[in-house]
Amino acid sequence: MSDTMRAVEISQPGGPEVLKVTTRPVPQPGHGQVVIRVAWAGVNRPDALQRAGSYAPPPDASDLPGLECSGEVVALGYGVDTLKVGDMVCALLPGGGYAEYVATPAAHCLPVPKGLSLREAACLPETYFTVWSNVFTRGRLQAGERFLVHGGSSGIGTTAIQLAHAFGARVFATAGSEEKCKACTDLGAEMAINYKTADFVKLMQAEGGADLILDMVGGEYIEKNLKSLAEDGRLVQIAFLQGPVAKINFAPMMVRRLTITGSTLRPQSVLAKARIAEDLLAHAWPLLDAGRIAPVMDSTFALADASAAHARMEGGAHIGKIVLEVAGG
Numbered sequence: 001m002s003d004t005m006r007a008v009e010i011s012q013p014g015g016p017e018v019l020k021v022t023t024r025p026v027p028q029p030g031h032g033q034v035v036i037r038v039a040w041a042g043v044n045r046p047d048a049l050q051r052a053g054s055y056a057p058p059p060d061a062s063d064l065p066g067l068e069c070s071g072e073v074v075a076l077g078y079g080v081d082t083l084k085v086g087d088m089v090c091a092l093l094p095g096g097g098y099a100e101y102v103a104t105p106a107a108h109c110l111p112v113p114k115g116l117s118l119r120e121a122a123c124l125p126e127t128y129f130t131v132w133s134n135v136f137t138r139g140r141l142q143a144g145e146r147f148l149v150h151g152g153s154s155g156i157g158t159t160a161i162q163l164a165h166a167f168g169a170r171v172f173a174t175a176g177s178e179e180k181c182k183a184c185t186d187l188g189a190e191m192a193i194n195y196k197t198a199d200f201v202k203l204m205q206a207e208g209g210a211d212l213i214l215d216m217v218g219g220e221y222i223e224k225n226l227k228s229l230a231e232d233g234r235l236v237q238i239a240f241l242q243g244p245v246a247k248i249n250f251a252p253m254m255v256r257r258l259t260i261t262g263s264t265l266r267p268q269s270v271l272a273k274a275r276i277a278e279d280l281l282a283h284a285w286p287l288l289d290a291g292r293i294a295p296v297m298d299s300t301f302a303l304a305d306a307s308a309a310h311a312r313m314e315g316g317a318h319i320g321k322i323v324l325e326v327a328g329g
Helices: 047-051 125-138 155-166 178-187 200-206 219-228 251-257 269-285 283-290 304-316
Strands: 004-010 018-025 033-043 068-076 086-091 101-105 109-111 146-149 170-175 192-194 208-215 228-236 259-262 297-302 321-325
Touching: 004 155, 004 304, 018 283, 033 304, 047 125, 047 219, 047 304, 068 125, 086 101, 086 125, 101 269, 125 155, 125 208, 125 228, 125 259, 125 269, 146 155, 146 200, 155 170, 155 321, 170 178, 170 200, 178 192, 200 219, 208 219, 219 228, 228 251, 269 283, 297 304, 304 321
Parallel strands: 146 170, 146 208, 170 192, 208 228, 228 259, 297 321
Antiparallel strands: 004 018, 033 068, 033 101, 033 321, 068 086, 086 109
């Protein structure tokens, strides 16, 4: 293994064009960590936020973008006894995925599900950790409940639809085109609402309201979401594409016993993310192994074309996940 590696760095805050190929030292595993030779790296919204200068990495994380990957374990840090060199894994990363090698806690690595390629496995960690922790742990979604996810054709949305449907919820989604709406119903949503031509508030109220809403839009959607909830409904916020500020009348929250919560994944502790990994291995991985659910793939780009991958994601036309090919396989 060489001492140096190819990587893509954020040369300065800005648009996709600021992503530049560079050479970096190969990372060394810390206590409880492994080093992975990256085969494929997932592309996610937080990568673009970091690139734009609005989402700084944690102090102890790599400054390179990239929060998930698949590949081969090539080095073990002190105290690692759950993995061995040569294991093929997909992993949640603190950063650094846009590179040939990356270090991450061993507890954040999961086996590549049966029947999935490394390309597909690279799509799993960021979205599955996010959806599981927010929809099932924080949001407490139960079988038979009405679940609404905004951005249903995104990586988060396609994952949330499949998991919620698999666990017996009634799933509703919003998306911005008829093609994207069809992708949502094909995955298990009983209704997909084109937010450009229909009022999701009225449609959800006609269904009795949503018991749980997963939202990444924010802005004016916050008030609309509260109007769309059923009695005792829960709103889980995970991003703010339209901004984090809204004017809300809190009186209906008291009368209708509504709950607003939310979380971000990256700042959580190593232990907290390890617990999410354990839940996924117990509850979601058997569904992936059995082929009952699978990642929805949009497109692939070479590592050196990371800027084009970001442009594709921010253009909004994609359905499912975008990945970078590093070593392939």
